[in-house]
Amino acid sequence: xxxxxxxxxxxxxxxxxxxxxxxxxxxxxxxxxxxxxxxxxxxxxxxxxxxxxxxxxxxxxxxxxxxxxxxxxxxxxxxxxxxxxxxxxxxxxxxxxxxxxxxxxxxxxxxxxxxxxxxxxxxxxxxxxxxxxxxxxxxxxxxxxxxxxxxxxxxxxxxxxxxxxxxxxxxxxxxxxxxxxxxxxxxxxxxxxxxxxxxxxxxxxxxxxxxxxxxxxx
Amino acid sequence: xxxxxxxxxxxxxxxxxxxxxxxxxxxxxxxxxxxxxxxxxxxxxxxxxxxxxxxxxxxxxxxxxxxxxxxxxxxxxxxxxxxxxxxxxxxxxxxxxxxxxxxxxxxxxxxxxxxxxxxxxxxxxxxxxxxxxxxxxxxxxxxxxxxxxxxxxxxxxxxxxxxxxxxxxxxxxxxxxxxxxxxx
Numbered sequence: 001x002x003x004x005x006x007x008x009x010x011x012x013x014x015x016x017x018x019x020x021x022x023x024x025x026x027x028x029x030x031x032x033x034x035x036x037x038x039x040x041x042x043x044x045x046x047x048x049x050x051x052x053x054x055x056x057x058x059x060x061x062x063x064x065x066x067x068x069x070x071x072x073x074x075x076x077x078x079x080x081x082x083x084x085x086x087x088x089x090x091x092x093x094x095x096x097x098x099x100x101x102x103x104x105x106x107x108x109x110x111x112x113x114x115x116x117x118x119x120x121x122x123x124x125x126x127x128x129x130x131x132x133x134x135x136x137x138x139x140x141x142x143x144x145x146x147x148x149x150x151x152x153x154x155x156x157x158x159x160x161x162x163x164x165x166x167x168x169x170x171x172x173x174x175x176x177x178x179x180x181x182x183x184x185x186x187x188x189x190x191x192x193x194x195x196x197x198x199x200x201x202x203x204x205x206x207x208x209x210x211x212x213x214x215x216x217x218x
Numbered sequence: 219x220x221x222x223x224x225x226x227x228x229x230x231x232x233x234x235x236x237x238x239x240x241x242x243x244x245x246x247x248x249x250x251x252x253x254x255x256x257x258x259x260x261x262x263x264x265x266x267x268x269x270x271x272x273x274x275x276x277x278x279x280x281x282x283x284x285x286x287x288x289x290x291x292x293x294x295x296x297x298x299x300x301x302x303x304x305x306x307x308x309x310x311x312x313x314x315x316x317x318x319x320x321x322x323x324x325x326x327x328x329x330x331x332x333x334x335x336x337x338x339x340x341x342x343x344x345x346x347x348x349x350x351x352x353x354x355x356x357x358x359x360x361x362x363x364x365x366x367x368x369x370x371x372x373x374x375x376x377x378x379x380x381x382x383x384x385x386x387x388x389x390x391x392x393x394x395x396x397x398x399x400x401x402x
Contacts, residue, residue, distance in 0.1 A: 028229070035228030038235060055280040062276060071276050078271065081256035084249055175245040179238070182245075 045177035046184035049076065053185075057192065065189040072185040080178045087170035094163030101156035115154050116161040122146040 009017070052075045053068065055061075062068045102108050123142035130139040231238075260270050273281075 029225070031232040032225040032228035035231035035233075035235070036224055037228075038231045038238065039227060055284060056276045059280040059283040061280045061283070071274065074274065077252050078256065080249055080252055081260075082271075084253050088253065171246060171249070172242055175242045175249055176238075178249065179241055179245050 042176065042180040042183075045180040048079070048177075049181040049184040050188070052076075052079070053188075063193075065193050068189045068192065069185055072181075072189070076178060076181045076185065079181070080174065083174040083177065084171065087167040087174065090163050090167035090170065094160045094167065097156055097163065098160045101160070105156075110157070112157050112161050112164075115157040118149050118151065118154065119158065120148055 049072060053062075053072050056071060057068065062071055098112075122145045124145040125142045128138055128140045128142050129136050131137075263270055263272060
């Protein structure tokens with residue numbers, strides 16, 4: 001069956017199949033690398049939670065998972081506030097530029113993102129897709145419909161959008177760091193105060209002398 | 219094997235990234251509220267005259283415990299040093315000497331004038347130019363032997379047992395910081 005399928009494939013089909021495999025492997029590695037980057041970033045951001053809780057934990061100021069979580073969340077919230085100051089300030093600067101430029105130019109209803117897209121290529125995607133077994137797949141490179149242009153009169157809009165984008169990405173990273181700390185606190189609040197009886201045998205590992213004789217077991 | 223495991227986890231995180239993105243959006247909404255709440259708390263602290271971000275009581279307690287432990291450890295270390303053999307003390311003997319061979323006189327005395335006879339200047343003639351008389355200074359100062367080093371400001375021997383103390387000069391008893399404006 002398999003051999004008959006390969007015989008039925010033409011030389012062009014075999015080449016296409018090989019290229020498809022290579023593309024799939026490359027896509028797998030790219031996706032995996034993105035995932036590795038996300039995972040490592042979160043692990044790095046979670047380290048700060050360990051630093052902020054170290055002293056209170058090693059000195060036994062907090063002794064239960066509840067106390068640990070309560071203090072850790074208070075500290076994490078404060079760190080979140082301090083870290084959000086910078087993106088909020090950037091956003092405020094962008095907002096001020098937007099208000100001032102609109103007061104001057106009287107263009108209050110202008111779409112900022114449409115103006116921002118002038119700085120990039122625009123593609124014409126019509127006729128680039130085909131239907132294969134009911135799935136819409138891309139079949140050709142799109143044609144460039146417009147080259148990037150820069151208008152000096154749109155400079156305030158470009159700056160505003162740049163400020164908004166930077167502050168948004170910054171805020172997303174800060175929120176990701178908070179989420180990483182949250183996960184770290186959840187897992188470590190249990191594991192730090194965990195007591196295990198794994199490998200313990202009451203008849204062999206007697207470490208203390210009981211004041212009263214143990215009651216007879218059932 | 220570890221590389222494959224790492225890549226597998228990477229794929230897992232990449233697959234879960236939309237979920238992480240959704241969580242980040244929720245955290246972002248919470249972050250805005252948190253910003254407002256913390257800002258109000260900060261304002262309250264500011265108008266109370268406290269620090270904007272005061273230390274948590276748990277951290278203060280932990281700091282005190284750590285400080286006490288550190289002090290105790292230092293105390294133990296100091297006690298161990300006391301019990302140990304005394305360290306060798308280096309004594310530096312200052313041997314000053316004077317290239318001219320003239321010691322500095324004590325206060326209130328005339329400086330030592332060397333017995334120096336200045337030669338008469340020769341009359342200029344057509345054969346020899348006038349030469350400035352040279353000072354009789356040692357060209358190559360050498361370290362004098364130990365026995366030649368003069369004793370300077372040697373403490374006087376006590377005349378009797380009653381006068382064993384050395385009279386010191388009187389220094390102003392006022393505090394220097396008071397004269398400098400009282401800065402500490």
